[in-house]
Amino acid sequence: MLSKEDVIKNYVKMSLNVIRTYDWLLDLYVLDFFQDDHWSKLPLAWRQSFDNIDPTTLGNVLCGQPVNIILPLSFLALKKAVDLLSIPRKQSISKKHITYVPDYSIGNHPRLKNLFLKHVKLKKRHEISLMAEIVKDVADQTKCKAVLDFGSGVGHLVRMLAYRYELHAAGLECQSQLTEEARKLDLELEYTIRKHITDEHMKKLHKPEHLNVKLTCHQQLTHIELPETLGTYGLVGLHPCGDLGPLLLKHFVSDDKVKFICMVGCCFMKLTDHGYPLSKYTKKLNSELSYPSREIACHAIEVYCDRLKKGNYEDLKIHAYRAALERILVDIDPKLKHAPVRSIKHSDTMNFERYCHLAMERLNVPLPTKTEVWLRGQTDVQMWRRVVTVYSLRLVLAPLVETVVLLDRLLFILEHGISCEIRPVFDPKISPRNHVMIARKQ
Incomplete structure (x- = not known):
């Protein structure tokens, strides 16, 4: 019979094997979506299944609930592996009553x-x-x-x-x-x-x-x-x-x-x-965890799922705005890659150019003047569903990295x-x- 320590070692080894297989997905940092063409990095079967997927359906997929679309077997296998290997996250607290004495406490x-x-x-x-x-x-x-x-x-x-x-x-x-x-x-x-x-x-x-x-x-x-x-x-x-x-x-x-x-x-x-x-x-294993993988492991998959399932996903468009701005910044100067721009909340009344103006206030960088730059940016932000989808697929692995x-x-x-x-x-x-x-x- 395996000891507790041996069981944990097996879980660590199996978890890292899954992570090594999907390093390519974990390392798709959301800011670089357009700059590095993340959508093209997904397997063809994934692109066909998830393209234009309704965000509410995507939320159900993340939560493991039944959906009326055919999902790739490789994705289903990944989701199952993560669920089996990850430390449970559902709140579980002891109902044991603690008696505090003396009475004057x-x-x-x-x-x-x-x-x-x-x-x-x-x-x-x-x-x-x-x-x-x-x-x-x-x-x-x-x-x-x-x-x-x-x-x-x-x-x-x-x-x-x-x-x-x-x-x-x-x-x-x-x-x-x-x-x-x-x-x-x-x-x-x-x-x-x-x-x-x-x-x-x-x-x-x-x-x-x-x-x-x-x-x-x-x-x-x-x-x-x-x-x-x-x-x-x-x-x-x-x-x-x-x-x-x-x-x-x-x-x-x-x-x-x-x-x-x-x-x-x-x-x-x-x-x-x-x-x-x-x-x-763990030091003996191929145990490296990249910055993007450790960063995604700090996000709340439960809250994100709820927002998608309840249809509260309009403000997620801001990820596409930021990724589109990233491409503009890198074109201006490669040293501006991942620059700390001002955080802006999404608004239906705010267009992409206005977003860039507000986000870049602290950088002291002049906005582009070429029409084609803004046309490309406007085209990019229309692809916000793909940005949300890739981020969501990465989030599937978050509990495993934390584990x-x-x-x-x-x-x-x-x-x-x-x-x-x-x-x-x-x-x-x-x-x-x-x-x-x-x-x-x-």
Whole structure:
């Protein structure tokens, strides 16, 4: 019988085999659609099936629902392989009830129940509420009463872990202005709490610490002066960007003081060779993931499918506008390839020339004057359905690329003899990077 580690290795190997077969599709970066003639790069059978496909039907195809068109067998095989190999993304959270004691905890106070959601946007509310419960549960299991939150921002999560769940919590943030804002929000919260609990209970509150630190390597973490309450602690990372996630994993496996880690990855396109691959096994494989493939893996296939299925796809025309503009920019100067133009929302009243004028405002580049340039651009944007189709076909592979990144991290932890699991905790329609990696030391 295969061990858990061997099963994961097989999944990584098979997933990479599929990705290698479809590197050509993953690397069709949407900006270059017209410049590199992406449509011609699709197999003939795919072009015949998907040309002029209704976006609503395309949404059903992405979701695996029945459609009244004949799809190429090679595409159906790809879709099936991705579905079988990818880590499930459907939200699955434990219904286990966590009992918080003692009774004086402000987390049990009826008038303070929603206090921690003030100043917090919907997406963040969803994330910090579920993440805090996961962290509290793992902390109880490991008998660890302290946590260190990396990339803590203005401290929404660390504030909940401290005041509500009564953990000794500290947040590390590289931007000093965010750290200062976090401290101000702590004082605002305490001002409200004081109106509803006694002075005696106020003295018992666990107040979070906010540290201003910029990390460059995981060894640096061992030299940071932490509060005395963090003799041993758990690591928390809610969407650490790029290489910061792998940096936390390296610190976790190498430092005996760290008892557990709860982490949700993000921004895979910013990973370097220091952040992927991590595991010894994956490093032995042909495991390269290009920038376009890691970038597409950060997009929300569930939200995109819904928009297509519900007919809310008119604003997707903007992808064609941007791709048509890219061809103009490269013609002006090849150095303008992928230039950071201004982001413009689609409008039915906005023509292509107006879009270019608005998008190029920051570049200080004069607009073309030749009539044929604008005629070609207008012809390009009429092909917006093809642009949306190619983007959608690439998106089919997105969960598989994310799976490889996550399983590589899982293998890295297992190779160090530490138990680890991955749970789809967040609703992917609210928080696209919805997998929480949980590892505990014995």
